Amino acid sequence: MAEEKDILNEEATEETEAVETNENTAEAVETKTASPEVNEEISIEDQLKAAQEKTAELEAKLEEAENRYYRLQADFENSRRRARLDLEASEKYRAQSLIINLLPAIDNFERALQMEADEEQAKSILQGMEMVYRSLLEALKNEGAEPIEAVGKEFDPHIHQAVMQVNEEGFDSNHVVEEFQKGYILKDRVIRPSMVKVNQ
The missing domain is CATH 2.30.22.10 (Head domain of nucleotide exchange factor GrpE)
Known part of the structure; x- marks a missing residue:
């Protein structure tokens, strides 16, 4: 009789340990499953921020290029006007x-x-x-x-x-x-x- 109790206690202990092990494993799996989502969200935010910074940088470069283009165009028009006036004065x-x-x-x-x-x-x-x-x-x-x-x-x-x-x-x-x-x-x-x- 005592031997049967010991066997039952051992089985109960093993079942309890198995349940705890399963619970720990489930928690670990949940943690592992949740972690990539958090990392993915952080990664998307970083990518969005980097993309916005890159867009702002490109917009600034575009604006600078446009300003340079307009300045060159104005200089070219002034040069053409001066050349025309010089030619007219030379003829006159x-x-x-x-x-x-x-x-x-x-x-x-x-x-x-x-x-x-x-x-x-x-x-x-x-x-x-x-x-x-x-x-x-x-x-x-x-x-x-x-x-x-x-x-x-x-x-x-x-x-x-x-x-x-x-x-x-x-x-x-x-x-x-x-x-x-x-x-x-x-x-x-x-x-x-x-x-x-x-x-x-």
Whole structure:
């Protein structure tokens, strides 16, 4: 009888140990099963955060590239505009250097034409010179160059160069009394100001 009790106790103990072992195993399995889900959730959050950071970085690079593109485009447009304006100015004032070189010759013609001639031969020479002089002025006019009006006009420092100041009756204050050297303007550009005497 005592032996049967011992056997029963041993069997009960073994069953209890088996149940505890099974419970521990189940808990371990549950823990192992739950752990990958938690790790997976953490991993997805990390990936989402990394993706957002990468997106923000790419957006910043895109914005920088767009700004650089717009700056380059603006620089290109400015360069094209400057080149066009330079070409237009070059075309507009193409005769300027030639006209400037001709002005001393025209001045000499004007001084020569102020001479009085008594002989017929001298008169005919002066007439020929006057014809050449008028042809030169016509050529200048065709290129857009014209003499600046001075005597009797109000002094303008942009087109007149005052070399003397006098006090004469018959002229308004700050008006040109006399012109020493004729000035010329090419279209809208002064290529030589008039040298003048100005009334106070």
